[in-house]
Amino acid sequence: MKRNKIWLGLSMALMLVAAGCGNNNAAVDNAAGKGNAPASTAEATADTGSSQDNKSYTIAISQYVEHPSLDATREGFMAALKEAGIVEGENLKVDLENAQADQANNLSIAQKIAGDKNDLVLGIATPSAQALVQNVKDTPILFAAVTDPIDAKIVTDLEHPGGNVSGASDTNPESITRLMQFIAGQFPKVKKLGLVINEGEPNAVVMADIAKQELDKHGIELVKAPITNTSEVKQAAESLVGRVDALYITLDNSVVSGVDTIIQTANDNKLPFFSADRDTVEKGAFATVGFKYYDHGYQVGQMAVEVLKNGAKPGDMKVTMQEKLDLILNLKAAEAQGIEVTDAMKAEVADPANNIIQ
Incomplete structure (x- = not known):
């Protein structure tokens, strides 16, 4: 119980400093019907570059299982990259792996990704993020759809994660x-x-x-x-x-x-x-x-843009959460x-x- 009270306190503190991270009622509809790309965040990412950039990127995504919330998270993440000019099939190669809720598969996927050369990796759901953190040591790691990143030992501090890891919790x-x-x-x-x-x-x-x-x-x-x-x-x-x-x-x-x-x-x-x-x-x-998981994934996608285009280090990026409930x-x-x-x-x-x- 003490652990949960600490997490709750940390979360409430984060709510005060992370204003404006989430917007669940945006006007820009997602064509797949999963959620919305917030207008304010779209404007923010518009300044980060376009698909005219010469650089190409390779990312790996480890998703624990297929279900609507995790799928919407991934779609929002990809939409944020596209909004910033990082477009799959043009200047972006994506290795998408799904463990189908099997822990052995999950570990194998993380080990495979650790041996590959990627500019960034994304873990969707707690088990996937845990396996990536345990195996990927040098590549930037972001996580999404993680309930309690401290309890899961993915990070030790929400404000200053340190190392090569940050992301967003899906639980307020x-x-x-x-x-x-x-x-x-x-x-x-x-x-x-x-x-x-x-x-x-x-x-x-x-x-x-x-x-x-x-x-x-x-x-x-x-x-x-x-x-x-x-x-x-x-x-x-x-x-x-x-x-x-x-x-x-x-x-x-x-x-x-x-x-x-x-x-x-x-x-x-x-x-x-x-x-x-x-x-x-x-x-x-x-x-x-x-809230909408599409927006949650979009938020993490914006963090990925900062890493890929602007050289931000995940360890310096605070863990965020959805604020508007x-x-x-x-x-x-x-x-x-x-x-x-x-x-x-x-x-x-x-x-x-x-x-x-x-």
Whole structure:
């Protein structure tokens, strides 16, 4: 618990100094529909150069598994590079590797990347970033979709990471506490909240601990259904039926990869389903407090531009996080899960045009 309080304190301090890093309601639409490239950041990167530069670049990306949040992160990252004139197929070569949630594959990928010559490497998700940090010693490393980079031993300091590593955390602890407060305030019948979790993923454990601390204040019990891989998600979700009043998942890669089965279980049994990310809400969970992962990846892409074009050292770049959070509701999911969406619930959404999904 002490570790989480320290992380929370560090995170709140970072929130005060990292103003303007995130913008989740930008006007420039991503053609793939994953998110938005913030107008202000687009202007900033416009000055960093164009595809007319003579230099070419090689980067490697290690992604732990395919699912909407991590895919959107990668797309945002690539969009930021393109905005700055670093364009795949023109002056950029990309080695994209996916571990498919297999730790042995993940380690092999990191070792392969360590033996290759790259200008920069990106780790998407905590396990990928950990493996890269352990194996890649000289090449600049950036990470994205990492919950707690200190607990994961990716960096030792958020303001001054040091070494060859920096990036962005995808968890603002406030997003977890606010979601738990929403559940407690708007769902008085929820006394037990079921959590499907792979406790082998440090990011999932950290988020579960933060959620439990807040739920304890409201007299709500967090009931865990543990798994070790994605194939166990369906059985774990079904094991919670009759034992809990609602379901919740963290940014747990193994669980998110099998989230369709949780959505089906929630719908079949009229259990409100809450998630830690917007993409899962778009797929069929009812609510989260969060942001668009495309914007998260775009933010890390801007850091990559600074490294590649301006010679910035990752160790001198503070670890950032998304600052602008909002409650996000899916009204179709509410109907499927037997939830009456009240005016009081809708009133908690700051940007209903973007964050109430019809």
